[in-house]
Amino acid sequence: MTKKEFKIHFNHPKVIVFLFFLLFxxxxxxxxxxxxxxxxxxxxxxxxLSKIFPIQPTWSPTVESIILNVRFPRIMSSALIGAAxxxxxxxxxxxxxxxxxxxxxxxxxxxxxxxxxLGILLGFSYxxxxxxxxxxxxxxxILVTFISSKLLNQKTLALILGGIMISSLFTSAxxxxxxxxxxxxxxxxxxxxxxxxxxxxxxTDVYFLLIATVIGLIPLVLLRWKLNLLTLDxxxxxxxxxxxxxxxKIVILCATLMTSAAICVGGHIGWIGLVIxxxxxxxxxxxxxxxxxxxxxxxxxxxxxxxxISRSLLTSEIPIGILTSFIGAxxxxxxxxxxxxxx
Amino acid sequence: MSLVVKNLxxxxxxxxxxxxxxxxxxxxxxxxxxxxxGVGKSTLFKLLxxxxxxxxxxxxxxxxxxxxxxxxxLAREIAYIPQYSTSAFNYSVFDTVLMGTTCRLEPxxxxxxxxxxxxxxxxxxxxxxxxxxxxxxxxxxxERQLVVLARAIAQGSKILILDEPTANLDYxxxxxxxxxxxxxKTQGYSIILSTHNPEQAMWFSDKVMFLDDKKILAYGATQxxxxxxxxxxxxxxxxxxxxxxxxxxxxxxIQK
Numbered sequence: 364m365t366k367k368e369f370k371i372h373f374n375h376p377k378v379i380v381f382l383f384f385l386l387f388x389x390x391x392x393x394x395x396x397x398x399x400x401x402x403x404x405x406x407x408x409x410x411x412l413s414k415i416f417p418i419q420p421t422w423s424p425t426v427e428s429i430i431l432n433v434r435f436p437r438i439m440s441s442a443l444i445g446a447a448x449x450x451x452x453x454x455x456x457x458x459x460x461x462x463x464x465x466x467x468x469x470x471x472x473x474x475x476x477x478x479x480x481l482g483i484l485l486g487f488s489y490x491x492x493x494x495x496x497x498x499x500x501x502x503x504x505i506l507v508t509f510i511s512s513k514l515l516n517q518k519t520l521a522l523i524l525g526g527i528m529i530s531s532l533f534t535s536a537x538x539x540x541x542x543x544x545x546x547x548x549x550x551x552x553x554x555x556x557x558x559x560x561x562x563x564x565x566x567t568d569v570y571f572l573l574i575a576t577v578i579g580l581i582p583l584v585l586l587r588w589k590l591n592l593l594t595l596d597x598x599x600x601x602x603x604x605x606x607x608x609x610x611x612k613i614v615i616l617c618a619t620l621m622t623s624a625a626i627c628v629g630g631h632i633g634w635i636g637l638v639i640x641x642x643x644x645x646x647x648x649x650x651x652x653x654x655x656x657x658x659x660x661x662x663x664x665x666x667x668x669x670x671x672i673s674r675s676l677l678t679s680e681i682p683i684g685i686l687t688s689f690i691g692a693x694x695x696x697x698x699x700x701x702x703x704x705x706x
Numbered sequence: 707m708s709l710v711v712k713n714l715x716x717x718x719x720x721x722x723x724x725x726x727x728x729x730x731x732x733x734x735x736x737x738x739x740x741x742x743x744g745v746g747k748s749t750l751f752k753l754l755x756x757x758x759x760x761x762x763x764x765x766x767x768x769x770x771x772x773x774x775x776x777x778x779x780l781a782r783e784i785a786y787i788p789q790y791s792t793s794a795f796n797y798s799v800f801d802t803v804l805m806g807t808t809c810r811l812e813p814x815x816x817x818x819x820x821x822x823x824x825x826x827x828x829x830x831x832x833x834x835x836x837x838x839x840x841x842x843x844x845x846x847x848x849e850r851q852l853v854v855l856a857r858a859i860a861q862g863s864k865i866l867i868l869d870e871p872t873a874n875l876d877y878x879x880x881x882x883x884x885x886x887x888x889x890x891k892t893q894g895y896s897i898i899l900s901t902h903n904p905e906q907a908m909w910f911s912d913k914v915m916f917l918d919d920k921k922i923l924a925y926g927a928t929q930x931x932x933x934x935x936x937x938x939x940x941x942x943x944x945x946x947x948x949x950x951x952x953x954x955x956x957x958x959x960i961q962k
Contacts, residue, residue: 598752604809
């Protein structure tokens with residue numbers, strides 16, 4: 364192989380990853396400046412650096428508090444949720460050999476949402492709520508997988524049909540939770556949280572999200588090459604030396620963990636898990652070695668951007684879940700029409 | 707390298723799909739498996755590839771039972787070329803072939819320069835290196851089968867199992883792909899291939915195996931086994947075998 368061929372094939376994607384990383388950094392820092400209380404770039408740099416180096420504060424405590432306790436948790440959590448949902452979608456799609464599935468379509472979101480609202484209703488602690496949410500998210504995926512395995516003649520459709528059914532089941536269950544919830548405290552909490560909002564995130568949320576996302580992400584990153592083989596026909600993947608059963612279990616656990624963690628903190632934020640993986644593949648192709656890092660960067664950049672818009676567009680905040688649907692649904696339609704035209 | 711099958715049986719409950727099959731394959735053998743639809747060709751292949759667990763008998767690879775192989779170890783011995791390779795996603799030809807090297811990698815590793823070189827050599831072997839950067843939806847069916855063959859070569863396994871590899875190809879590509887496959891036997895590969903076309907067997911294979919009603923009906927050197935009578939018995943049509951330039955052709959009679 365000549366040097367040039369090598370370059371075209373293998374160095375090109377790294378440049379793309381780097382460009383998306385720059386975009387991520389840009390949006391990350393710009394998001395600090397948006398908001399009712401103005402912050403100067405110098406203040407931001409000094410406050411962030413003061414966490415690492417001992418710098419005499421020349422800024423007011425209000426500025427520090429807004430940067431560290433208000434904007435930092437929001438920006439970080441939106442970035443983490445965006446990344447978690449995108450990676451979940453990307454992994455589910457490969458594992459189910461179906462580009463049309465996502466945490467929403469598979470019912471994971473609805474299951475995790477039900478688990479979390481049940482946890483809120485029962486007055487569980489933070490950690491217990493997330494565990495219940497994870498468990499129900501997992502139950503939803505396993506049920507959908509089981510249902511689709513019974514409809515072998517309709518492979519693509521089976522997952523989607525199963526997902527619609529299970530989603531509706533868990534959504535109804537959530538409605539029931541809301542019905543019996545205390546109308547003064549619990550009901551508003553569940554309702555507002557379900558809409559998808561990052562208005563009340565705290566630093567603990569960021570730590571929780573960070574840990575859950577890293578735990579879910581590490582196995583997927585390590586197995587990124589094998590995820591490619593999982594998209595092949597079952598027999599082919601096995602003949603190439605892949606333990607498909609084990610690999611599939613790992614992917615389900617990791618993706619569901621990330622999805623439910625994202626849902627516990629941000630509520631139901633739809634469409635990202637479907638749109639970002641599609642967009643990623645359109646830009647860099649299917650290879651998980653590249654699409655994995657790119658979709659992390661794209662997903663987090665996208666949600667940071669949407670969250671910044673949601674808290675600054677109107678005087679009162681728009682729940683982020685509503686905005687991602689408004690942006691995600693038409694964009695997905697556009698992608699679908701574009702793909703249909705190619706054939 | 708040797709593959710030995712002894713008294714192999716498989717079936718769902720009392721309904722046997724394969725019963726008491728024995729044969730063996732050595733280095734450089736090219737065996738064609740023929741038989742009507744549903745006589746168990748695919749089941750036999752699935753057993754050899756470990757997709758299905760046998761109920762009785764033995765499958766030995768180099769005197770080691772197939773059951774003792776992990777997926778990865780088995781992939782180093784046997785490669786599989788399906789009728790039609792499918793992926794829900796669109797990979798480049800190069801990446802597709804690179805997937806073949808997975809069974810040679812450490813559990814969590816991605817292909818490195820060495821594996822990329824192996825994939826490139828495999829592509830060159832079939833003269834399709836120029837397709838490297840193309841995507842699987844923009845190449846022809848014949849090219850796609852060559853890509854899957856290259857992937858099997860990159861896998862490094864010496865036994866190739868091909869399940870009707872030409873079933874989806876046009877006439878020209880059927881012949882080209884078969885010719886390419888038959889060249890592999892001189893390079894130390896053992897080939898087991900199923901087909902519905904007796905001419906392919908007569909032109910390219912050394913041995914044929916006819917399956918009928920769960921069992922081996924006939925097995926041996928191709929020129930001894932394939933006769934007009936046997937083809938008539940299997941396929942239920944009147945056939946003459948015509949010879950031209952040392953090759954036999956099937957000549958089914960048209961019913962008046």
